[in-house]
Amino acid sequence: MALMITDECISCDVCVPECPNEAISEGDEYYVIDSDLCTECVGHHDEPQCVEVCPVDCIPKDPDTQRHRKSCRPSSRSLAPNCEQTLQ
């Protein structure tokens, strides 16, 4: 349950201050989202704020974290802290 930034990012910096979790930072080539911090804005906003403001629409869901969450089970919780939000 996280979003990702693709290489279409133009490094405009608009999304950074909008993130309630400070999950977005400048990467080597373009901006990146820390999947451990991104909650897709759940609990803060109805829509992901970075997606709302991005002028080039380059922030899709991260397929790796979507698959990861679906495979989470209580027995693997200690090994996968990201599971907690799914299990609550």
Ligand code: SF4
């Ligand atoms: S979806 Fe929300 S929490 Fe995730 S990076 Fe974008 S603004 Fe931050």
Ligand code: SF4
């Ligand atoms: S708003 Fe979009 S284009 Fe601008 S830095 Fe963020 S991800 Fe990149």
